[in-house]
Every structure is written in structure tokens, then in C-alpha cells.
Amino acid sequence: MRKTYAWSLGIAIAITAWLGSGLYLNESKPLETSIAEKNSRSNELAADKVPTNVKAASSVAREVTRYATVSGITQNKRTVTARTEATGRITSRPIERGDAVKAGDSLCEISIEDKQANVDEAEQRLAQARIDFTGAQRLRRQGFNSESAIAAAKTTLAHAQANMKRSLVQLSKTKVSAPFDGIIESVHLETGDYVTPGQACATIIDLDPMLLTARVSQKEVIGLERGLDVGGTVDGRDTVRGTITFVGNQSDSKTRTYPIEVQFPNGDGRHRSGLSAEIDIPMDTTFAHQISAALLALDDRGDIGIRIVDEESLVQFYNVDVVAEDEKGIWVSGLPYKADIITVGQELVVAGERVSITYEDSETTAGIMSNTVGVSSSVNLTK
Numbered sequence: 001m002r003k004t005y006a007w008s009l010g011i012a013i014a015i016t017a018w019l020g021s022g023l024y025l026n027e028s029k030p031l032e033t034s035i036a037e038k039n040s041r042s043n044e045l046a047a048d049k050v051p052t053n054v055k056a057a058s059s060v061a062r063e064v065t066r067y068a069t070v071s072g073i074t075q076n077k078r079t080v081t082a083r084t085e086a087t088g089r090i091t092s093r094p095i096e097r098g099d100a101v102k103a104g105d106s107l108c109e110i111s112i113e114d115k116q117a118n119v120d121e122a123e124q125r126l127a128q129a130r131i132d133f134t135g136a137q138r139l140r141r142q143g144f145n146s147e148s149a150i151a152a153a154k155t156t157l158a159h160a161q162a163n164m165k166r167s168l169v170q171l172s173k174t175k176v177s178a179p180f181d182g183i184i185e186s187v188h189l190e191t192g193d194y195v196t197p198g199q200a201c202a203t204i205i206d207l208d209p210m211l212l213t214a215r216v217s218q219k220e221v222i223g224l225e226r227g228l229d230v231g232g233t234v235d236g237r238d239t240v241r242g243t244i245t246f247v248g249n250q251s252d253s254k255t256r257t258y259p260i261e262v263q264f265p266n267g268d269g270r271h272r273s274g275l276s277a278e279i280d281i282p283m284d285t286t287f288a289h290q291i292s293a294a295l296l297a298l299d300d301r302g303d304i305g306i307r308i309v310d311e312e313s314l315v316q317f318y319n320v321d322v323v324a325e326d327e328k329g330i331w332v333s334g335l336p337y338k339a340d341i342i343t344v345g346q347e348l349v350v351a352g353e354r355v356s357i358t359y360e361d362s363e364t365t366a367g368i369m370s371n372t373v374g375v376s377s378s379v380n381l382t383k
Contacts, residue, residue: 051356054345056309058359061287061337066323067280072214074234076273077263078180078206081188084195085173086110093191095202100269101178108176108189108201115171122160122167129153129160176201183207183269205273210266212242212277215257220281221247230262232279234271240264288323288331289339296320297346306332307349309340309357317351 088110095107136153139145188200212232216224228244242264251258262279296304297317305319318339324331335341340357342349349355 051313051354052345052349053356053358054309054342054349055358055360056340057343059289059291059335059339059341061289061333061335061339063285064288064324064331065285066283068216068220068283069278069280070214070216070220072212072232072277072279074271074273074275074277075211075213075261076205076207077209077211078182079185079203080179080182081203082107082176082179082201083197084108084110084176084189084199084201085197086170087196088113088174088194090189090191090193090195093187093189093201095184095187097184097187099184101182101184101204103178103180105178106175107178107184107204110174110176110195112171112174115167115174119164119167119171122164126157126160126164129157133157178204180204180206181208207269207271207273208266209242209263210271210273211245212240212262212264212279213259214262214277214279215252215255215259216281217257218251220283221258221260223283224260224281228282230279230281232262232264232277234277235275236278238271240271286323286333287337288333289335289341290324290329290331291341292343293325293330295341295343295346306335306339307342307346307351308335309342309355313354313357315342315349315351315353315355 090108091111092109093107094109095101095105101107133153133156136145136150140147140150182204184202185205186203188202189195212234224244224247226244226247229241230244231239231241233239242262244260245263246259246261248259260279291306295306297307299305299317299319303319304322305317308316308318310316318335320332320334322330323333340359342355343360345355
């Protein structure tokens with residue numbers, strides 16, 4: 001019985017001690033600070049902090065044209081294989097691969113054989129037919145000839161003229177001529193070869209004007225039309241400008257893209273067919289600031305942006321899109337129309353921090369910001 005009392009007393013003491021320890025611990029635990037109090041304390045500390053010195057430049061957005069860049073190739077406008085139109089042996093081939101030729105220049109010459117004799121004969125028969133027709137008309141005026149005789153003489157003259165034309169055509173077919181100014185890309189015959197009508201003599205390509213060919217998406221084809229002036233880059237080095245001469249109306253069944261062609265001058269033959277090229281297609285206009293790429297920063301998500309200073313000298317971070325780049329810097333959208341962009345010390349401050357601003361002078365600003373007027377005619381914007 002006494003043992004039972006002892007156990008009961010021990011349990012009661014343990015429970016009392018446990019309850020007491022809980023009250024003691026609760027009393028000693030500090031109260032959690034509210035969010036408002038934390039913000040108030042943070043603002044007090046920020047106010048007491050000495051502002052960071054930064055340099056800034058005032059920038060005003062400019063209206064620029066946004067371009068989409070599509071990949072393509074250069075392509076010569078015409079390629080023709082000149083072929084023979086007569087039977088015979090090749091007596092001359094005065095051209096070689098790579099030669100520049102003019103329209104009408106001889107490419108291959110076929111043996112004349114009796115074709116020149118046929119022309120001479122036809123010429124004599126034509127002369128006789130003219131004399132006979134003239135005499136028949138004279139006799140008709142004198143009343144010594146009938147209408148039937150006049151008609152017969154006229155028919156003989158027409159027949160002689162037709163024979164003369166046929167003989168000249170057959171003679172001309174012994175010479176294969178260049179159809180236009182161009183470059184000999186390949187030759188297919190040698191002197192001494194025996195040919196029949198339709199055999200290839202030489203392949204000629206026309207390099208002036210040259211074409212830029214590409215395929216554009218459904219979004220990019222909107223607004224494109226013949227006659228639109230566009231720019232491009234050939235082989236990553238040479239900048240060219242040309243005019244859109246063709247916009248496809250039927251998309252590819254697999255890629256859903258449309259073919260386009262841009263024609264540009266190539267009088268010096270500098271650009272060959274088949275070179276890689278990029279075409280800058282105007283899409284729309286937007287307002288953007290021109291800055292140095294060194295001013296770009298990353299936020300916590302890894303997106304690029306720019307630090308600026310607002311009217312209360314507080315740092316603000318704006319995410320931006322790079323819509324252009326040229327030799328003077330990059331163009332970004334996403335900033336206010338007028339912005340004081342931090343140019344020195346941007347890596348030392350964070351959004352919401354109060355700073356002490358020193359504004360760049362006009363010459364320094366021009367060097368750092370490169371904010372020039374008239375960009376829409378020279379900027380190469382990419383999508």
C-alpha cells in the first residue's frame with residue numbers, strides 16, 4: 001500500500017515539473033517580429049546608411065525598326081546550257097571555263113559544209129524572182145500581161161524569199177552563241193566532236209544581278225511585298241541592300257515556310273552563287289535605348305536587365321530585351337521613355353537602395369550610351 005502511494009506521489013511530482021517547465025520556456029521565448037516592423041526597421045537602417053556614389057547618364061528612347069534575321073543563300077538569277085541546233089563536226093570552241101562572255105559571243109562553231117552554198121544559191125534565185133516580178137508588173141501596165149501572170153510571178157518571188165530565209169537560218173545554226181552576258185561555268189564539247197541537234201555546248205551563269213533566297217515563317221511573311229527594300233549580309237562579311245522581287249504564296253507542306261527572293265546588284269561579280277547569307281526583314285517599330293553591353297546585369301532568375309535611378313534617387317532594376325546591335329552598342333527595350341541609367345557603380349548597388357548620383361557630361365555620355373538619332377536607317381535589329 002505504501003509502495004502505491006510512493007508511485008502516485010512520484011508521478012504527481014513529475015507532471016507538476018513538466019507543466020512548470022513549459023510555462024518557464026514559454027515565458028522566456030521572445031515574441032516574433034511582424035513584417036511591418038521588419039520593414040520599418042529596414043527602412044530606418046537604410047536611412048542611416050551613407051548612400052553609395054554612382055554615375056548615371058540620362059537617356060531618351062528612340063523609335064527604331066525591329067528586324068527579323070533569316071538565313072539563306074546567294075543564288076545566280078539565270079543558268080542556261082547552250083545547245084547545238086545543227087548536225088556536223090565542231091570546228092571551233094573559243095571559250096574556256098571561267099571566261100566572261102557577252103550576249104552573242106560564239107561558244108561553239110559547227111562545220112558549214114554546203115550551207116553557205118545553199119545561201120548563195122537562194123540569193124541568186126531571189127534576185128531572179130525580183131527581176132521577173134518587176135518585168136511582169138511593167139508588162140501589165142502596158143497591157144501585155146494578165147492578172148494570173150502577175151500572181152504567178154509574185155508567188156515565185158515569195159517562194160524565193162522563203163528559201164533565202166531558210167538558208168540563212170540553217171547557216172546561223174552552225175554557230176552556238178551566248179544568250180546573255182555571263183560566265184562560262186562548264187564546257188561540254190571539244191573541237192572535233194561530231195554533234196547532232198540538242199547536244200550541250202556550254203553552261204553559262206548570270207551573276208548580275210544576284211539573288212538572296214530564303215524561307216520565312218508565317219509571322220515573318222506578313223507585310224512582305226515585292227519592291228520592299230531590305231538589307232542582308234553575305235558570307236558573314238559583306239553587307240548588301242536589295243529589293244524583294246518574289247514572295248511565295250504557297251507554304252511548304254512540312255515546314256510551313258514561304259520562299260522569298262531579294263535581288264541586289266553584283267556588277268563586279270564579287271559574290272558567287274551558293275554563299276551563306278542572312279536577310280534582315282523589317283517587322284515593326286519600337287522605342288529603345290542605346291547603351292553599352294557592359295551595363296547589362298542579371299537578376300535572381302538569370303534574366304538580363306538594367307539598373308536605373310528613379311526620381312527619389314532609389315535604384316530600380318528593369319528587365320530588358322536586346323532588340324538591336326550595331327558598331328556603337330546595343331539597343332534595349334523595356335525601360336521608361338526617359339531613364340537615368342547607372343553607368344558606373346551598377347555592380348555595387350541593389351534595387352531599392354538610395355544612391356548619390358553624379359551625372360555624366362555630354363561627351364562622356366555620348367561615348368558610354370552612344371545615343372544617336374537616325375538609328376532606324378542603319379540599325380540591324382534581330383528578333
